[in-house]
Amino acid sequence: MHIPDGLITNNPAVAVLMWIVSLAFLVWSWKKAKATYSRSITALLAISSAFVFAAQMINFPVAFGTSGHLVGGTFLAVLLGPYAAMLSMTIVLLMQAFFFADGGLLAFGMNAFNMAIIGGLSFFLIKLFTRNSTGSRRFISSVFVASWLSVMVGALLAALEVGPAFAGGIMVTVPSMLFYHAIIGLGEGAITAVLISSIQRMQPAIIGGLTLLKEKTKL
Amino acid sequence: MKKHLGTVALIVVFLAVFIPFASSSPDGLGRVVKTFGDAELAPFWNGLMSDYAIAAIGDPYVSTLLAGVFGTFMVLLATFLLGKVMAPKNPEVLDKQ
Numbered sequence: 001m002h003i004p005d006g007l008i009t010n011n012p013a014v015a016v017l018m019w020i021v022s023l024a025f026l027v028w029s030w031k032k033a034k035a036t037y038s039r040s041i042t043a044l045l046a047i048s049s050a051f052v053f054a055a056q057m058i059n060f061p062v063a064f065g066t067s068g069h070l071v072g073g074t075f076l077a078v079l080l081g082p083y084a085a086m087l088s089m090t091i092v093l094l095m096q097a098f099f100f101a102d103g104g105l106l107a108f109g110m111n112a113f114n115m116a117i118i119g120g121l122s123f124f125l126i127k128l129f130t131r132n133s134t135g136s137r138r139f140i141s142s143v144f145v146a147s148w149l150s151v152m153v154g155a156l157l158a159a160l161e162v163g164p165a166f167a168g169g170i171m172v173t174v175p176s177m178l179f180y181h182a183i184i185g186l187g188e189g190a191i192t193a194v195l196i197s198s199i200q201r202m203q204p205a206i207i208g209g210l211t212l213l214k215e216k217t218k219l
Numbered sequence: 220m221k222k223h224l225g226t227v228a229l230i231v232v233f234l235a236v237f238i239p240f241a242s243s244s245p246d247g248l249g250r251v252v253k254t255f256g257d258a259e260l261a262p263f264w265n266g267l268m269s270d271y272a273i274a275a276i277g278d279p280y281v282s283t284l285l286a287g288v289f290g291t292f293m294v295l296l297a298t299f300l301l302g303k304v305m306a307p308k309n310p311e312v313l314d315k316q
Contacts, residue, residue: 001248005262033305042302043223047230049298050291054230057271057287059242066250067242084305091297095290101266158248165256172255180247 005104073119
């Protein structure tokens with residue numbers, strides 16, 4: 001759901017607005033991250049972000065001649081906690097936009113919000129669902145649902161943002177984006193749930209976000 | 220450190236194995252544009268390796284793999300630096316796991 005500039009150049013005000021909104025969230029997450037993390041997060045931060053970049057390149061086919069790929073926002077949020085996840089995902093998106101023209105530069109604020117900020121915020125949804133009881137089946141189901149929802153919310157926002165570029169407007173983009181991403185989101189949920197449960201089993205100590213999940217995370 | 224290098228190597232192996240199987244169908248947004256959209260306006264920035272391909276390399280597999288490995292290392296480097304700047308040197312804040 002990376003929005004290219006070609007879809008929003010007739011809608012620059014919203015693009016600028018989303019730049020401002022995303023920057024505000026990034027400043028907030030930067031401040032929270034500085035107060036939250038220790039140096040020991042660095043390796044996990046770098047490796048999980050690199051993996052998300054690689055995984056985003058592998059599109060899996062879904063129905064109707066359409067493909068999807070892992071976004072990875074919820075995956076990073078569970079591993080790193082919400083703040084580092086937002087920053088990390090923003091860096092992934094920035095590299096994609098700058099080097100590979102995957103997602104526009106004017107549209108970067110939109111893409112950062114739809115994927116990085118929403119992905120990071122999905123952390124709080126998992127926290128709400130699990131009610132601080134981690135290590136259970138409930139936790140993995142929460143990860144699945146939160147991943148699916150993060151894709152759906154991102155798709156809804158993207159649909160609203162690109163709506164003006166379509167003759168039918170958001171009446172066309174919202175239902176069609178939600179339709180395809182309801183299926184793509186199942187892939188996101190399944191991949192994220194499998195990855196998190198495997199990491200939890202093999203390397204339980206490295207799930208830093210889980211430590212945050214257990215503690216009282218203050219907004 | 221060795222363990223981390225191993226994990227990074229696994230990511231490269233992951234790319235090498237899965238790139239041939241990646242679907243070339245449009246993604247969700249691409250499908251919506253194809254079905255309902257008018258012509259998309261030309262972007263003003265085409266990136267250095269548009270569509271994850273290095274123009275100078277003819278073989279599409281090698282081209283995409285190298286672009287992917289390049290991107291992976293750029294993200295690795297950038298987020299490593301982020302971690303260095305973001306986290307304090309003395310691990311007191313949240314190291315009581």
